Amino acid sequence: MRKNGVKMIKIKAKDVDVFYGKKQALFNISLDIEENQVTALIGPSGCGKSTFLRCINRMNDVIDICSVKGEILINDFNINDKSCDVVRLREKIGMVFQKPNPFPKTLYENVSYGPTIHGMAQSKQEMDEIVETSLKKAALWEEVKDRLHEPGTGLSGGQQQRLCIARAISVKPEVILMDEPCSALDPIATAQIEELIDELKKEHTIIIVTHSMAQAARVSQNTGFFHLGQLIEHGSTDKIFKNPDNKKTQDYITGRFG
């Protein structure tokens, strides 16, 4: 989004290095993410794009041997700083995973999970409202409103993924990270999710890791190309796909390697 023609930067990564034990997975990544836009991260498997994504909500903390260096500023606050509260951070930054991972609970409990642990609803009514709006935003409400108290694992793959999106947006995050959200879905479910992403960017900043260049071209405004742990090139999706500066980017996009 531009205000008076100026890009609003939501996330600013500065010189991010990531190590798994002694092996370095990311080298010196510096990347600005625009607010209320969709940024796609593309690149061959194992290039570090998912690792970078997991730096943004500090999910790499879960992995014992993983260490992150450098600064990631969100709203000008360094989330790698010791004073950063991970619980608050993850409340602001939602995440959707590659494989739909609804909890083994009812649909309602799945969506109300975040609001419950962050104490966002004072009454049952408020919670009902949050669940309803989240499911509506995730374009799932019409399909499931009569079976909110059935297990979330009983849905189809595409529905499960939209349930996970509903779960992620239930706490009104500013940023949503999506790690190949459509790779386990069929084309119809993929189209639904892509439509949804377009809708969601009005209220959220979205970063999506994807293997499908067509998807990156369809949904994103900005694109970053990763290769072997380095950010080769980033810029507007138009430019990256039509007129990239770097030879490697061009080769990857035209399918000559990767």
Add this chain to the structure above:
Amino acid sequence: MNLILFTFIVLLGFTSYYFGRKKAYTIQSTKKRLTALPQFYGYYLAIWCAIPAFIIFSLWAIFEPTIVKLLILSDYSNQGYLDDELNLLYEKSKALSRGQFTGEITPFIEASAEKYLSLRSIAQSSKVVIVLSAIIASVAYAYKRISSNSRTREPVEKFLNAVLFTASLAAILTTVGIVFSLIFQTIDFFKVIPLFDFVFGTHWYPAKAFVRDSSEALDPTMYSDTFGAVPIFAGTFFIAFIAMCVAIPIGLMSGIYLAEYASTKVRQYAKPLIEILAGIPTVVYGFFAALTVGPFLKELGTSMGLEVSAESALAAGGVMGIMIIPFISSLSDDVITSVPQSLRDGSYAMGATKSETIKRVIFPAALPGIVGSILLGVSRAIGETMIVVMASGLAANLTLNPLESTSTITAQIVVILIGDQAFGDPKTQAAFALGMSLFLVTLCLNIVALRVVKKYREKYE
């Protein structure tokens, strides 16, 4: 002799395997395509060696003693002996032939013993001859049949199938046999002791049944108030309850710690250490309970002004609980670890802390397995014998005071069956009745466990 023969047959089996394979290689070398790998031809011949040997051996084992006995006793026929006396004569001559006879040796018995020996040796040598010739014939037949297009893989697979089937059949038949022997003895028991007295009677005092003179006729009235099982059922469940009060919290919490909190290094050492607990023989737990925990509790209680028996339900139950910890801890650790990482990631990504994730996501997902592990622990507690015998006494008190001594079903079975027993006596049959009820209780527990697990499966998968 049998051992030598057996070894020889095994060697024959290997040889026929070798020849079968060799013939297959020979066929292969003539550029003909075989229908199976060469070793299948080997296995095929080995099976042709094993089957006749097995059949003849089993026939011999079944019929040899009967036939020998018939032949020996035919000398005594028409001499007016009773069946029992004939049996006795046969056993006497058998014992004499082994040089273990201590009674008076009569010429008749001596003759029979000699005849027994000669018959046995004839049987032995004819067995050797028959087995070996049968094997050689069948292997030779099979060897001839082997050609490039003969089928060997299917018969070998079928044979393996049959062997595996027999193994599982043996296990099932044993179970069925045990259950039926329990059932029949139990029915006999309830012919003398009314079912009502057993199930609702509150006095368990089998020692009273010990004083019966076996030559007297059975008088059911003397057993009234002897076999009332309520106290020992109550004791069983009470001690199991105490044990589970110790085992569930500690086991579950250590399982959660190992699965979720412990670093790889700690887990690597802690898990085997906890599993060692499961390897300690229950007798050791038993004297630990009887000699250390019991007296300690008694002293502790006395210092607080409580009356504590040296053999108390608390000591037995507590130590039993410690014994069960590793089962619950190790199983629930496995179950929790097998909850997919994606669920944890999903929860952490929502901003949940570790304990919230465990409480709200992992624990519910792992619940069926955890319930299963707990019910397994309960079955162990109910079936545990040694600790109770040693630490909680043998007197079947009907009490709910953990500081008094009480007894369990298993401990009472021990009491009943130690020392001399008479079959067909209600005292002995009481053990079968108890065993039967124990079996029913654990069976119900297992069924409930399966149900619970299934119910949650449906809900969560």
